[in-house]
Amino acid sequence: xxxxxxxxxxxxxxxxxxxxxxxxxxxxxxxxxxxxxxxxxxxxxxxxxxxxxxxxxxxxxxxxxxxxxxxxxxxxxxxxxxxxxxxxxxxxxxxxxxxxxxxxxxxxxxxxxxxxxxxxxxxxxxxxxxxxxxxxxxxxxxxxxxxxxxxxxxxxxxxxxxxxxxxxxxxxxxxxxxxxxxxxxxxxxxxxxxxxxxxxxxxxxxxxxxxxxxxxxxxxxxxxxxxxxxxxxxxxxxxxxxxxxx
Numbered sequence: 001x002x003x004x005x006x007x008x009x010x011x012x013x014x015x016x017x018x019x020x021x022x023x024x025x026x027x028x029x030x031x032x033x034x035x036x037x038x039x040x041x042x043x044x045x046x047x048x049x050x051x052x053x054x055x056x057x058x059x060x061x062x063x064x065x066x067x068x069x070x071x072x073x074x075x076x077x078x079x080x081x082x083x084x085x086x087x088x089x090x091x092x093x094x095x096x097x098x099x100x101x102x103x104x105x106x107x108x109x110x111x112x113x114x115x116x117x118x119x120x121x122x123x124x125x126x127x128x129x130x131x132x133x134x135x136x137x138x139x140x141x142x143x144x145x146x147x148x149x150x151x152x153x154x155x156x157x158x159x160x161x162x163x164x165x166x167x168x169x170x171x172x173x174x175x176x177x178x179x180x181x182x183x184x185x186x187x188x189x190x191x192x193x194x195x196x197x198x199x200x201x202x203x204x205x206x207x208x209x210x211x212x213x214x215x216x217x218x219x220x221x222x223x224x225x226x227x228x229x230x231x232x233x234x235x236x237x238x239x240x241x242x243x244x245x246x
Contacts (some may be wrong), residue, residue, distance in 0.1 A: 004029030009225030073106025203246030
């Protein structure tokens with residue numbers, strides 16, 4: 001199993017510090033939160049992108065994904081959504097990240113149309129668009145339905161275990177549905193469906209062991225620690241030194 005963590009749990013932390021934590025504690029990759037105010041954002045210039053890519057290469061840590069907040073199926077014209085997604089794909093390609101994460105937030109027809117339109121660009125750049133199990137498409141079945149309708153290797157799914165669990169799917173059902181299109185898996189832990197405050201992996205109620213047992217040895221798994229939404233959560237950085245579940 002290859003392990004990454006998301007910079008969502010380390011708001012604003014400079015990339016060199018993120019990479020220091022990753023290498024010091026044996027993490028293989030990092031999901032990069034991409035939004036204004038974070039070290040990784042769409043307005044980075046060519047020199048900044050080149051410098052960041054070099055830092056990742058030197059450290060041996062993979063920039064696993066550029067995690068956008070783009071809603072692929074949101075209402076409105078296709079043009080602005082596709083332009084923003086293209087910008088994220090180019091950023092990922094410049095940094096050496098194999099994936100761009102998007103949210104659904106809308107209906108199947110809109111998502112499929114836009115994902116189909118962007119697939120040739122993603123293919124040309126060597127980056128896959130992954131639709132996360134989230135909001136309007138919380139179950140793996142729903143995201144798998146989108147990926148199957150698009151039918152391109154450039155479009156796949158990101159399995160967020162918490163959301164599929166809260167949607168009522170077992171890990172086995174989620175994996176069966178999404179496996180043909182799965183890019184990687186996000187894990188986290190919580191006390192209950194009513195209390196989503198992030199906890200150290202293995203100390204909550206999500207079926208982590210069942211999930212991990214379904215994944216092949218080469219699979220990527222990333223810990224998304226949603227600290228910004230939960231001020232009472234313990235600091236994330238010290239938790240990175242703990243052993244990962246297996």
